[in-house]
Amino acid sequence: MRRVLLVISLAIVATALVHLRREEARVRYETYRCQARQVALRRELWDQQVLLGERTSPGRIRRTAEAMALGLAERTYVSGLGASPGGEVAQRPR
Numbered sequence: 001m002r003r004v005l006l007v008i009s010l011a012i013v014a015t016a017l018v019h020l021r022r023e024e025a026r027v028r029y030e031t032y033r034c035q036a037r038q039v040a041l042r043r044e045l046w047d048q049q050v051l052l053g054e055r056t057s058p059g060r061i062r063r064t065a066e067a068m069a070l071g072l073a074e075r076t077y078v079s080g081l082g083a084s085p086g087g088e089v090a091q092r093p094r
């Protein structure tokens with residue numbers, strides 16, 4: 001009777017170990033997959049930051065404003081001190 005219980009106990013322990021090792025392998029694979037995705041996302045983030053830097057550079061904004069003829073390239077101001085008596089707008093010294 002003891003031998004039967006011992007064999008059954010060992011079988012249960014062996015089955016549990018197999019399941020634990022399978023789960024460990026699955027979790028390890030998932031970890032590697034997540035790390036690879038993290039690397040890809042960091043590369044994508046870096047590419048987007050470079051693109052954002054290019055699109056928001058002062059030179060690029062100036063060229064875009066000039067191309068659209070918005071009149072934003074010149075720096076003018078209107079104030080009580082800057083306006084001439086005729087109502088003309090004085091340009092800020094460069």
